[in-house]
Amino acid sequence: MFDYDLFVIGGGSGGVRAARIAAAEGGAKVALAEESRMGGTCVIRGCVPKKLMVFASEYPDAVADARAYGWDATVGGFDWVKFRTALEAELNRLEGAYRNTLKNAGVEVFDARATLVDAHRVRLADGRDFSAKHILIATGGRPFVPEIPGAELAVTSNEMFHLEALPKRALVVGGGYIASEFACILHGLGVETTQYYRGAQILRGFDDEARGHVSNAMRARGIDIHCGTDVERLEQTAEGIRAVATDGTDREFDLVMYATGRLPNTGGLGLEALGVGIGRKGEVLVDAWSQTAVPSVYAVGDVTDRINLTPVAIREGHAFADTVFRGVPTQADHELVASAVFTQPELGSVGLSEEAARAAGPVEIYTASFRPMKTLFAGRPDKVLMKLVVDGASKRVLGCHIVGPEAGEMIQLAAIAIKMGATKADFDRTVAVHPTMSEELVTMRKPTRVF
Numbered sequence: 045m046f047d048y049d050l051f052v053i054g055g056g057s058g059g060v061r062a063a064r065i066a067a068a069e070g071g072a073k074v075a076l077a078e079e080s081r082m083g084g085t086c087v088i089r090g091c092v093p094k095k096l097m098v099f100a101s102e103y104p105d106a107v108a109d110a111r112a113y114g115w116d117a118t119v120g121g122f123d124w125v126k127f128r129t130a131l132e133a134e135l136n137r138l139e140g141a142y143r144n145t146l147k148n149a150g151v152e153v154f155d156a157r158a159t160l161v162d163a164h165r166v167r168l169a170d171g172r173d174f175s176a177k178h179i180l181i182a183t184g185g186r187p188f189v190p191e192i193p194g195a196e197l198a199v200t201s202n203e204m205f206h207l208e209a210l211p212k213r214a215l216v217v218g219g220g221y222i223a224s225e226f227a228c229i230l231h232g233l234g235v236e237t238t239q240y241y242r243g244a245q246i247l248r249g250f251d252d253e254a255r256g257h258v259s260n261a262m263r264a265r266g267i268d269i270h271c272g273t274d275v276e277r278l279e280q281t282a283e284g285i286r287a288v289a290t291d292g293t294d295r296e297f298d299l300v301m302y303a304t305g306r307l308p309n310t311g312g313l314g315l316e317a318l319g320v321g322i323g324r325k326g327e328v329l330v331d332a333w334s335q336t337a338v339p340s341v342y343a344v345g346d347v348t349d350r351i352n353l354t355p356v357a358i359r360e361g362h363a364f365a366d367t368v369f370r371g372v373p374t375q376a377d378h379e380l381v382a383s384a385v386f387t388q389p390e391l392g393s394v395g396l397s398e399e400a401a402r403a404a405g406p407v408e409i410y411t412a413s414f415r416p417m418k419t420l421f422a423g424r425p426d427k428v429l430m431k432l433v434v435d436g437a438s439k440r441v442l443g444c445h446i447v448g449p450e451a452g453e454m455i456q457l458a459a460i461a462i463k464m465g466a467t468k469a470d471f472d473r474t475v476a477v478h479p480t481m482s483e484e485l486v487t488m489r490k491p492t493r494v495f
Contacts, residue, residue: 046164046175046176046177047073047075047174047175047176048072048073048074048075048152048174048175048176048177049066049072049073049074049176049177049178049369050062050063050066050067050072050073050074050075050176050177050178050179050180050368050369051074051075051076051077051158051166051174051176051178051179051180052074052075052076052077052179052180052182053076053077053158053159053160053166053179053180053181053182053183053313054076054077054078054084054180054181054182054183054184054309054345054347055076055077055078055080055081055082055083055084055142055146055153055182056083056084056085056086056087056182056183056184056345056346056357057083057084057086057087057345057354057357057358057361058084058182058184058344058345058357058358058360058361059076059078059084059180059182059344059345059361060076060082060083060084060142060145060146060361061357061358061361061362061365062180062182062344062361062362062364062365063076063146063149063151063180063365064145064146064149064151064365065361065362065365065366065369065370066365066368066369067149067150067151068148068149068150069365069369069370070365070368070369070370071369072369074149074150074151074152075151075152075153075154075174075176076146076151076152076153076154077153077154077155077156077157077158077166077168078153078154078155078156079155079156079157079158079169081135081139082139082142082143082146082153083135083138083139083142084184085184085185085346085354086354087135087138087139087142088135088139089201089202089205090201090354091354092134092135092138093131093135093205094201094222094225094226094229094386095386096131096134097131097204097205097229097233098225098228098229098232098386098388100122100127100229100232100233101228101229101230101231101232101233101388102232102388103119104119104232104234105232105388105424107119108422109418109419109422109424112421112422112423113421113422121234122210122233122234124207124209124210124233125209128205128206128207131205154168156168156169156170157169159312159313159314160179160313160314160315160318160341161173161314162318163179163318163338163339163340163341164176164177164179164340166179176340177340178340178341178342178368179340179341179342180341180342180343180344180361180364181310181313181315181328181336181341181342181343181344181347182343182344182345182347182357182361183308183309183310183313183347184308184309184345184346184347184357185306185307185308185309185346185347185349185352186202186306186307186309187200187201187202187222187302187303187305187306188200188302188304188305188306188307189302189304190302190304192275192276192277192278193276193277193278193279194277194278194279194280194285195278197278197279197280197285197300198217198278198300198301198302199299199300199301199302200301200302200303201222201226201301201303204226204301207299210230210233210234210235211230211235211297211298211299212235212236212298213235213236213238213284213296213297213298213299214230214235214236214237214238214297214298214299214300214301215238215239215240215275215285215287215295215297215299215300215301216230216237216238216239216240216301216303217239217240217241217274217275217300217301217302217303217304218239218240218241218302218303218304218305219239219241219242219243219245219246219247219248219271220246220247220248220303220304220305221247221385221387222303223239223241223246223301223303223304224239224246224247224258224262224385224387225385225386225387226301226303227239227262227267227269227387228262228265228267228386228387228388231262231265231266231267231388232388237266237267237268238267238268238269238270238295238297239262239267239268239269239270240270240273240274240275240287240289241269241270241271241272241273242271242272242273242274242290243271243272244271244272245259245271246258246259246262246269246271247259247385247391250385250391250393250397250445251393251397251398251399251431251433251443251445252397252398252399253398253411253429253431253445254391254393254397254429254431254445254446254447255391257389257413257427257429257447258385258387258389258391258447261388261389261426261427261447262387262388264425265388270289270291272291273289273290273291274289274290275287275288275289275290275300276288276289276290278300281296283296284296284297284298285297285298285299285300287300306346306352307325307326308325308326308327308328308346308347308348308349309347310322310326310327310328310347311326315328315336315341318338318341319337319338320336320337320338320341321336321337323349325349327347327348327349328343328347328348329348330342330343330348332375333363333364333367333373333375334348334360334363334364334376342364342368344357344360344361344364344376345357345360345361348360350378351378351381353381353383355381356376356378356381359376359377360376362374362376363375363376380394380395380459380462380463381394382394382455382456382458382459383455384451384452384455386452389426389428389447389448389449389451390446390447390448390449390450390451390452391445391446391447391451392444392445392446392447392451392452392453392454392455392456392458393443393444393445393446393455394443394444394455394458394459394462395433395441395442395443395444395462396433396442396443397433397443397445398431398433398443400443401433401435401442401443402495405435405436405437406435406436406437406494406495407433407434407435407436407442407494407495408433408434408435408436408439408468408491408493408494408495409431409432409433409434409491409492409493409494409495410431410432410434410468410488410490410491410492411429411430411431411432411488411492411493412428412429412430412431412484412487412488413427413428413429413430414427414428414484415427415428416428416448416449416481417479418449419449426448426449427448428446428447428448428449428481428484429445429446429447429448430445430446430448430481430482430484430485430488431443431444431445431446432444432468432471432485432488433445434467434468434491436494436495438467439467439468439469440465440466440467440468441461441462441466441467441468441470441471442462443462444458444459444462444485446458446485448481449481450481454481454482454485457482458485471485471486472486472489474486
């Protein structure tokens with residue numbers, strides 16, 4: 045006899061979903077241990093607070109646009125402490141909702157760190173041991189600062205939501221979506237913002253044309269982006285933090301934030317001693333069923349470093365519970381997963397980039413770039429990019445990339461069509477909704493480029 049049918053280590057989105065489905069729908073006796081706050085990275089120190097900061101940073105432009113539309117509107121100073129206090133209250137509310145979800149499902153929660161003793165036994169930080177038929181690792185990932193002189197002077201995304209005050213001058217190091225989003229957030233909140241990235245262009249992994257469009261727009265807004273540049277060392281000064289860069293410059297900032305990658309939280313869990321495979325970055329190696337080399341041990345979410353997105357972790361956790369506890373064998377589908385980057389402007393993407401599609405075979409590229417009605421009227425120079433990547437033989441739409449306001453909202457709907465296998469002809473025979481930005485997706489008749 046085991047103490048539990050399932051013991052989940054980690055209270056993020058993936059672990060909570062797996063625990064809830066296993067208990068409420070699978071009839072399992074489930075326990076979950078979380079050493080920090082319930083909700084994990086997304087709810088407590090990631091997607092949710094970041095998106096609220098994005099909203100906050102967009103209001104100066106909205107007020108400026110309001111004046112162009114005839115409103116007698118002005119924007120004063122930003123009250124960071126007021127916003128941070130409201131943000132913390134909202135995160136507390138969400139954490140409570142997560143706890144209630146687990147309680148209502150009958151899951152027993154332990155607010156403690158848990159490690160594995162053997163294939164069927166976990167140990168809490170207070171020394172208590174529990175046995176379980178199945179163990180699920182859902183410990184997520186964490187940001188890190190590289191080992192450079194003065195690394196202790198930098199912060200990561202974890203600390204950005206709890207700053208005592210907003211800096212006047214900030215350096216964001218990194219070129220991925222987290223770095224680029226925070227560069228836009230800080231700039232929108234009135235911070236003089238610089239971004240260093242060691243690569244040739246920010247947002248590596250996204251479509252080249254789309255990421256170039258975002259980069260140009262960020263620069264036009266006043267964000268000082270330096271590609272091909274990294275930090276050699278950080279030094280504390282009387283005025284702030286001096287960043288000595290690889291391009292030979294050194295500048296002072298009030299805040300240096302690193303967003304140069306994330307690592308899976310597998311340290312000290314006892315996995316390797318059990319024979320659980322660990323990858324080069326520390327990720328848990330699993331098969332398509334999220335099962336490790338130890339049959340009773342599974343893993344879902346960012347700790348597996350497959351697709352590090354909250355909805356993917358939720359799908360993986362649900363598929364695990366369906367398979368193991370509901371008798372419905374299910375594999376999480378990692379194909380054609382849409383994503384959004386909440387920069388200003390936003391980037392929405394699903395499917396293949398132009399570069400990946402061209403490497404696979406003949407393709408047709410359809411693009412439209414234009415000034416959207418709303419900001420055109422307000423006199424802003426913003427431009428939207430709509431892009432479809434189409435298979436040259438089958439005419440199936442292989443990818444869609446949107447840069448512009450509400451790109452994340454639009455890409456969700458485009459993803460449904462592309463997931464269903466829509467062709468360019470399907471897009472063409474869909475009547476446009478006018479006047480909208482998204483109508484361009486169904487009115488692009490001739491390819492811009494053919495390869």
